[in-house]
Amino acid sequence: xxxxxxxxxxxxxxxxxxxxxxxxxxxxxxxxxxxxxxxxxxxxxxxxxxxxxxxxxxxxxxxxxxxxxxxxxxxxxxxxxxxxxxxxxxxxxxxxxxxxxxxxxxxxxxxxxxxxxxxxxxxxxxxxxxxxxxxxxxxxxxxxxxxxxxxxxxxxxxxxxxxxxxxxxxxxxxxxxxxxxxxxxxxxxxxxxxxxxxxxxxxxxxxxxxxxxxxxxxxxxxxxxxxxxxxxxxxxxxxxxxxxxxxxxxxxxxxxxxxxxxxxxxxxxxxxxxxxxxxxxxxxxxxxxxxxxxxxxxxxxxxxxxxxxxxxxxxxxxxxxxxxxxxxxxxxxxxxxxxxxxxxxxxxxxxxxxxxxxxxxxxxxxxxxxxxxxxxxxxxxxxxxxxxxxxxxxxxxxxxxxxxxxxxxxxxxxxxxxxxxxxxxxxxxxxxxxxxxxxxxxxxxxxxxxxxxxxxxxxxxxxxxxxxxxxxxxxxxxxxxxxxxxxxxxxxxxxxxxxxxxxxxxxxxxxxxxxxxxxxxxxxxxxxxxx
Amino acid sequence: xxxxxxxxxxxxxxxxxxxxxxxxxxxxxxxxxxxxxxxxxxxxxxxxxxxxxxxxxxxxxxxxxxxxxxxxxxxxxxxxxxxxxxxxxxxxxxxxxxxxxxxxxxxxxxxxxxxxxxxxxxxxxxxxxxxxxxxxxxxxxxxxxxxxxxxxxxxxxxxxxxxxxxxxxxxxxxxxxxxxxxxxxxxxxxxxxxxxxxxxxxxxxxxxxxxxxxxxxxxxxxxxxxxxxxxxxxxxxxxxxxxxxxxxxxxxxxxxxxxxxxxxxxxxxxxxxxxxxxxxxxxxxxxxxxxxxxxxxxxxxxxxxxxxxxxxxxxxxxxxxxxxxxxxxxxxxxxxxxxxxxxxxx
Numbered sequence: 057x058x059x060x061x062x063x064x065x066x067x068x069x070x071x072x073x074x075x076x077x078x079x080x081x082x083x084x085x086x087x088x089x090x091x092x093x094x095x096x097x098x099x100x101x102x103x104x105x106x107x108x109x110x111x112x113x114x115x116x117x118x119x120x121x122x123x124x125x126x127x128x129x130x131x132x133x134x135x136x137x138x139x140x141x142x143x144x145x146x147x148x149x150x151x152x153x154x155x156x157x158x159x160x161x162x163x164x165x166x167x168x169x170x171x172x173x174x175x176x177x178x179x180x181x182x183x184x185x186x187x188x189x190x191x192x193x194x195x196x197x198x199x200x201x202x203x204x205x206x207x208x209x210x211x212x213x214x215x216x217x218x219x220x221x222x223x224x225x226x227x228x229x230x231x232x233x234x235x236x237x238x239x240x241x242x243x244x245x246x247x248x249x250x251x252x253x254x255x256x257x258x259x260x261x262x263x264x265x266x267x268x269x270x271x272x273x274x275x276x277x278x279x280x281x282x283x284x285x286x287x288x289x290x291x292x293x294x295x296x297x298x299x300x301x302x303x304x305x306x307x308x309x310x311x312x313x314x315x316x317x318x319x320x321x322x323x324x325x326x327x328x329x330x331x332x333x334x335x336x337x338x339x340x341x342x343x344x345x346x347x348x349x350x351x352x353x354x355x356x357x358x359x360x361x362x363x364x365x366x367x368x369x370x371x372x373x374x375x376x377x378x379x380x381x382x383x384x385x386x387x388x389x390x391x392x393x394x395x396x397x398x399x400x401x402x403x404x405x406x407x408x409x410x411x412x413x414x415x416x417x418x419x420x421x422x423x424x425x426x427x428x429x430x431x432x433x434x435x436x437x438x439x440x441x442x443x444x445x446x447x448x449x450x451x452x453x454x455x456x457x458x459x460x461x462x463x464x465x466x467x468x469x470x471x472x473x474x475x476x477x478x479x480x481x482x483x484x485x486x487x488x489x490x491x492x493x494x495x496x497x498x499x500x501x502x503x504x505x506x507x508x509x510x511x512x513x514x515x516x517x518x519x520x521x522x523x524x525x526x527x528x529x530x531x532x533x534x535x536x537x538x539x540x541x542x543x544x545x546x547x548x549x550x551x552x553x554x555x556x557x558x559x560x561x562x563x564x565x566x567x568x569x570x571x572x573x574x575x576x577x578x579x580x581x582x583x584x585x586x587x
Numbered sequence: 588x589x590x591x592x593x594x595x596x597x598x599x600x601x602x603x604x605x606x607x608x609x610x611x612x613x614x615x616x617x618x619x620x621x622x623x624x625x626x627x628x629x630x631x632x633x634x635x636x637x638x639x640x641x642x643x644x645x646x647x648x649x650x651x652x653x654x655x656x657x658x659x660x661x662x663x664x665x666x667x668x669x670x671x672x673x674x675x676x677x678x679x680x681x682x683x684x685x686x687x688x689x690x691x692x693x694x695x696x697x698x699x700x701x702x703x704x705x706x707x708x709x710x711x712x713x714x715x716x717x718x719x720x721x722x723x724x725x726x727x728x729x730x731x732x733x734x735x736x737x738x739x740x741x742x743x744x745x746x747x748x749x750x751x752x753x754x755x756x757x758x759x760x761x762x763x764x765x766x767x768x769x770x771x772x773x774x775x776x777x778x779x780x781x782x783x784x785x786x787x788x789x790x791x792x793x794x795x796x797x798x799x800x801x802x803x804x805x806x807x808x809x810x811x812x813x814x815x816x817x818x819x820x821x822x823x824x825x826x827x828x829x830x831x832x833x834x835x836x837x838x839x840x841x842x843x844x845x846x847x848x849x850x851x852x853x854x855x856x857x858x859x860x861x862x863x864x865x866x867x868x869x870x871x872x873x874x875x876x877x878x879x880x881x882x883x884x885x886x887x888x889x890x891x892x893x894x895x896x897x898x899x900x901x902x903x904x905x906x907x908x909x910x911x912x913x914x915x916x917x918x919x920x921x922x923x924x925x926x927x928x929x930x931x932x933x
Contacts, residue, residue: 484627496825497638497799498788499808500835500870 127537133187133234133258135225135249136241137199139332140263141190144238144290147526148533150185150202151175157210176208178526181533187237188219189228191344192362194337196221224347225249229256236536238529239263240290242365243372245350247272254283259536261529263290264385265377266553270561270578273553280546288532288542289549291385296524301489302390302447302456310462310487311449312470317391317431318448319383321375324440329408329416330366330378334359360411367412369564374414375435376401376560381552383433384422385544386445386456388551393431395551395571396422398581401563407438420559433559452486461485554578621784623800630655631663631766633790639777640784640797647780654776655769661686662765677755690761690768690877691743691750697764697881698740700900704893705885706856708738710760713854716861731859738856766792767834767880774876787876794832794876804829806930809870809907810837823909823919825930832876836883837868837909853887864890867917870907872928878904891920898922 134145146155159172184206188199203219222228225245229237229252236259239249247267253260260280266289267273280287305311323329338359345357355361355370365371366378387393403418416437423430434443445456451468455461464471466482474480528544535542558569558578568581626637626648637651661670661684670687683691694707711734742753761768770787774794777785784797786805795805804827811823826833855862869886873879882904886894891908898904905925910918 496808496822497786497795497805498636498793499810499822500788500791500793500833 127182130181130183130533130536131186131233131235132183133189133219133228133237134185134199135189135228135237135239136245137188137190137195137202138240140290141195141238141240142198142202143525144240144261144263144529145185145199145202146175147178147523147529148183148185148238149178149181149208150205151208152198152202153205153209153211153213153215156205156208156213160210174523178523179530181530183533185219186233187222187228187231189222189225191347192335192338193342194335223344226252229253229258234258236261236286236533242348243268243377244365244370247276248350250276250287251279254279254285254287257283257285259286259532261288261290261532262549264381264552265373265556266549267557268371268373268377270554270557273550273557277546277550286532286535286539286541287546287549288528288535289544289546289552290528291382291544298456298460298489299386299389301460302454305454305460305462305487306390306447310452311447311454312451312465312468313428314391314447314449315429316448317387317429318443318446319387319431319433320443320445321379321383321433321435321437322439322441322443323437329437330364330412331408331410332363334363338362364412367410367414369413372414373556373560375403375416375418375437376420376556376563379435380420380433380559381556383445384431384552384555385548387431387447388548389543390447390456393422393424393427393429395554395573396424396431396558397426397573398423398568398570399555399558399562400568401559402566403435403563407436415563418563420562422555422559460487460489462487621800623784626651628652628655630789631659631769632665633766635789636786637773637777637788638786638799639782640800641782645780645782647777650776651773654772657684658686658765658769658772660684662690662761662768664760664762671759671761674750674752675758677752683750686768686772688745688750690764691745691759693768693877694761694764694881695740695743695745697878697885701882701885701889701897703740703857704855704888704897705763705881706738706740707759707761707764708740708742708757709854709856710758711756712738712856712859713760716854735859738859763836763884764877764881766790767832767876767878770794770832770876770880792832792834792876792880793828795828796830798829803827807833810835810868811909824907826872826928827930828872828928831872831874831928832879833870833872834876834879834883835868835870836880836887855888857888862888862890865910865912866890866894866908867911868909869894871904872906872925873901873904882906895922 132148134141137145142152146152156172156175159169159175162169163172185199185203188196188203190196190199200218200221204215204217205213206216207214209215220231220233222231225248228234229249237249237253239246239253239260239262241249243265246262246265247269250260250262250266254276267276306314340357343357343362345362346354348362349355349370361368361371366374372378399420399422401418401420403415405412405415406417408416418435420433421430422433447454447456450465451470452462452464455463462485464475464480464482464486466475468475471480471486475482480486528542531542534540554571558571561567561578561580562569565580565583567583570579570581571577572579621640621642622644623638623640624644626635626639628635639647659666659669663669664671664675666672670681670683673681674683674687691707694705697705698707712731715730715734737754737756737758742757743759744751744753766789770789770792771794773787773789774785774796777787778796784799786793786795786799788794791810793805793807795807799805806825806827808822808825853862853866854860866887869883871879871883871886873882878901882898882901883906885897886906886908889897891910894906894908898906905922905928907922907925908920910920912918
């Protein structure tokens with residue numbers, strides 16, 4: 057080790073001498089900007105333009121949220137009050153009193169715990185929760201309690217009027233007591249519910265995956281487009297500052313020709329592998345099993361299937377519909393790739409041998425030959441290694457996490473001279489963006505510099521932490537009031553669902569699956585014969 | 588900044604500084620366009636950033652790199668051949684360089700004015716207490732008395748122009764002032780090159796002059812010592828500087844709890860024992876960074892109330908204190924003139 061260090065020192069000293077010679081030939085301008093503007097090298101206003109062109113400012117890409125015009129009170133319904141439904145309804149302003157209690161207690165223990173204050177400060181969206189539907193009695197009761205909590209109180213607080221509980225989703229939709237509905241049930245019910253709502257002219261917010269099958273996807277897209285309702289697919293990643301900044305970087309063509317995108321899912325805990333808790337009071341008496349399974353799926357009662365539905369093809373599509381969709385949407389937001397021209401996939405149940413059908417280790421390769429690039433999705437539910445998302449260009453790579461980092465490639469053509477001159481070091485990011493940093497020139501600290509990882513649930517608007525689920529719901533409600541479709545509309549939903557289902561199909565049948573863009577149809581490739 | 592306890596031997600790489608054009612501000616009063624460049628790299632076991640506004644581009648990377656290198660050769664206790672290491676080893680015929688003499692002189696001055704709360708001879712004490720050791724394990728009063736024989740302002744004499752130790756066992760460590768000094772030295776170099784809009788930051792010690800590229804006073808965040816990284820901003824508040832320096836010293840994650848109150852691991856060089864005060868971090872604004880750095884350390888030893896007293900003998904110096912209270916609370920205190928630096932745009 058000592059020897060290496062000495063060698064490095066020697067190399068370094070020599071490098072310094074060589075550089076002294078090279079220094080004289082460096083352009084007078086900031087060298088970093090040089091390569092990017094070669095096409096404008098004869099422009100006299102070069103200096104000013106470089107600054108503007110390069111100006112990858114550290115300013116937040118998100119503008120101040122203007123407060124919405126109040127409008128009329130919107131009547132919301134919730135179908136499916138499980139883990140996700142809970143969060144969505146809370147973001148709309150209806151939290152369970154017990155949840156508020158917990159936050160208040162946390163604040164008492166540590167006044168610096170700002171979650172209670174942040175929740176109380178969440179803008180009032182002027183909505184009321186008038187209808188709830190859940191086949192599990194306990195959850196339905198929870199939804200009712202939340203619906204009455206219009207003042208965001210704890211269990212000892214003053215409550216308002218409770219919603220009405222409907223046994224079936226059809227009853228809720230036909231009740232004429234809702235203007236808009238949030239659907240957070242297992243995937244197999246998404247399409248029937250959303251279709252029914254759209255036909256009844258009720259606006260829809262549905263969780264990903266939009267549908268369970270390809271057929272449902274076509275049908276739903278058609279009906280939603282014709283209905284004129286405001287539709288939002290549940291992807292709060294859309295509201296994350298990092299992605300908006302990433303788009304800025306891509307648009308400025310800093311990476312050069314992009315040919316590979318790597319996105320991953322890494323988890324290593326039972327909850328992450330969908331072994332959700334089975335409620336102690338769950339039974340045939342408290343769960344309407346027939347309503348849960350929906351039309352045509354008659355199965356013996358199973359608590360496992362009810363709570364851990366993601367593990368079976370009957371109700372979901374595993375990694376494809378649950379997690380590939382998130383990654384796909386993030387990249388689609390930044391690169392607008394659309395549906396891949398072909399997909400292959402493979403994997404298996406390699407770790408969670410608990411009787412599940414869907415793979416827990418799974419890879420899918422999405423090809424875009426007309427864009428000359430591939431998107432690779434790699435997932436395992438039994439390793440927590442941090443891989444993150446990377447967009448790889450010939451000249452630089454963009455790592456997208458909660459922070460963004462752009463690293464020049466050691467073999468970059470565009471940055472070659474700068475790298476050789478030591479102006480760009482491929483080990484140090486040429487651009488970093490840390491959302492949440494209120495605009496600052498420096499930080500005085502006694503600790504070492506570090507990039508804090510932040511949870512997926514929050515983003516920052518001008519330095520203030522805001523719940524992204526709230527932003528996404530808010531965008532939907534704003535759309536309902538203004539008539540403008542939100543960011544994750546039916547077209548985005550369609551592309552994503554088709555992509556996910558192509559991958560599922562490719563896996564289940566062991567074939568390559570193609571997308572015929574002209575015919576808007578999925579085409580199955582032949583399995584490769586072994587001669 | 589003071590580094591308590593055993594220091595890991597950090598092998599840092601001398602990355603050639605990274606330079607980038609980061610933007611231009613609007614033309615100044617004389618109608619000249621100033622471009623802003625940022626230099627980044629590693630030195631003294633930490634990272635540094637230098638933001639400079641220049642009308643005419645000057646590539647100062649090599650020069651700045653050289654200055655940093657020279658300072659290491661003078662003040663780094665991790666370099667066995669540095670001036671300070673040889674001084675500590677009592678090598679005969681040692682010729683101290685100007686950095687060493689400069690820092691020593693400033694250190695002694697501040698040692699005197701803080702009554703020993705800031706003390707460059709305290710290293711043996713800090714090593715004795717160690718890092719993360721249980722306080723109760725270290726009640727050996729005899730050992731501490733013995734170490735104290737070599738600690739204190741009387742142990743270094745600079746009156747003859749040549750630094751002398753009262754005895755061979757005296758060891759000095761300049762980590763609590765060196766970064767601030769380096770910031771000042773780099774700043775002086777920039778000014779010599781006619782750069783009057785700059786921000787120099789090394790390991791959290793900052794000196795700022797002129798305006799930033801938005802033509803405003805430089806905006807600096809003060810780190811929040813208590814909140815861990817779990818989804819939080821970690822910035823307590825922000826200040827605006829132009830023509831001052833700021834330094835922060837803190838106990839951030841190293842503390843022990845007794846009777847519900849958090850105590851830091853800052854060792855009081857005067858007693859030889861951990862300073863029993865509730866200060867979690869002290870941020871000092873001063874006309875220069877050497878002073879800011881040393882005083883921030885002194886404040887951690889003195890605690891909030893005595894710091895206020897001590898700072899009266901330093902005109903132009905303001906401070907911001909974050910103290911721990913009962914039940915995991917924190918309280919913030921400021922000197923009377925601190926508020927003029929607060930960034931009220933927040």
